Amino acid sequence: MTNEGPATVEAATVVKQQDARLQMFAEFWHYFSINKGAVIGLVVFALLILVAIFAPLLAPHSADDQFRDFFLTPPAWQEGGNAQFLLGTDAVGRDILSRLIYGSRFSLAIGFVVVTTALVSGVILGLLAGYCRGWVDTLIMRIMDIILAFPSLLLALVLVAVLGPGLVNAMIAIAFVLQPHFARLTRAAVMAEKNREYVISAKVAGASHLRLMLVTILPNCIAPLIVQATLSFSNAILEAAALGFLGMGAQPPTPEWGTMLAEAREFILRAWWVVTFPGLAILITVFAINLIGDGLRDALDPKLKRS
């Protein structure tokens, strides 16, 4: 009987915490859903994820099957089109729709891997710089300034030239050039939070440096990082496609959208469809993510909240 007291209290606290979280999410959703564009972006992005996951079920053909009787077949609704190939075929007779469907896997994977890498390394560097200050701060931030002095695509290109062309190296290079933005944001947020009362009280209570950095301060710097992560996600997709287009990213026959465009380039005046659809896929994906980013900024930026 005596043991029941604390247990009930604990259960009540858990319920309360869950309630608080639910309420926070409801508030977030309220502000996010005011922005209709953001909701549309979210729906499109969710559909893209589904397409990427179920690519083998959705794609009418394999990404690499070459139909030798159907080189540069126009889309189905155009004269000379074939219902078997809805968006037409490319110069070696591969179905464009199937390649686009499989390509969504690459674009989304690139976004996730690049953003995670850039976020983790940027946050660690930013935390260290903002928390330790002094020479650590100077050193880290000067290095970030140096990276930011180069146009991002150029630096990524040069890095890939050093590492060797390929999708993995392209992702490393893009993560490298995107990471300073996270470091700068984290540093600024940490410096703003560091001298607040809750941090000082945690310090007085004897929290270690690691705990102060990761458990006390970091969760309160999350909002701007989420917005930046969304923007970086779309940037990563665009830059990876640009690298692919310049022949330094994913290599043929990978159905990566930028690489597909590079292969299609010589046919632009003869077969509009081989160029149009991969680019449209990139645009729709990046646009959807940027719409979400706008909505997140509205929902998470307290300055813009009307209440």
Place this chain on the structure above:
Amino acid sequence: MLRYILGKLALIIPTFIGITILAFGFVRILPGDPVLVLAGERGLSPERHTALMHQFGFDLPIWQQYLTYLTNILSGDFGTSFSTKTPVLRDFLVRFPATVELAIFAMIFAIIFGVAFGIFAAIRRGSWFDQLTMGTALAGYSMPLFWWGLLLIIVFSGMLHWTPVSGRIDLLYFFKPVTGFMTIDSLISGQKGAFRSALSHLILPTIVLGTIPLAVIARQTRSAMLEVLGEDYVRTARAKGLAPRRVIGLHAFRNALIPVVTTIGLQVGTLLTGAILTESIFSWPGIGKWMIDAISKRDYFTVQGGLLLIALIVMSVNLIVDVLYAVINPRIRAN
């Protein structure tokens, strides 16, 4: 003011040294022996190899190599191209005006349309015009430039035959470059139709390169205007009965201009990134295409020199923007 500028300059020195280390390190971290990498698949005799190692100074200790490199740069020697055997700086200067000309046209295009759309969207906040403009601006911001360029070529060059596909001017015209700006040189040459040809070659690349800055400027102008339109002095101006055009032009826009000017300055890096793609699509003989060609030809000394020169330009422009910003807004200087 002078103290502010000197402070900014002092901050730039470590960044400059860092950039030189990065450019210097680039050739050294290439996998394998640098001379063998530069020689490519031709192969080298051992004697030639030793001679080349000595010629490039690769046999010296690394810090000595770096000091030589830094001294060379400070005296204006950015290395020699491996494929053309000309100084990298000269190659750069020959091509730089082409990029600047394109960038200036793109920026003018972006500013005119971006500011106009931004202002009208802000005045008619929430209207269909506002929503359409801002939707389009976000789409423009999401645009894969290389695809946008190809699409415009398909429509305007392929289907409508309105614009040329690539290059800076028709092959019919030939004259010695004076300024390096094709529009000005064609006028100086006095050849009939040359200026027109130069302009028509600029149209599509200008649109492609200007698209992202246009989108950014339109969004920024709109939000700056919205902020200013809510201020007391604008309300006062309205209350005194000033004409709406005067309120917006004189009171609101001039104050909204400060963040817009900064945005414009910050677009220089974006323009250079965009130039790499735009020039490569339209075979525009500027520094973007030059760098891409150098990378694919493995002309590493050109890449090294070009990388450094481009970073120096971005750094200088950012410095100028910072100083201009401080001139416009005295509050910055105080901090």
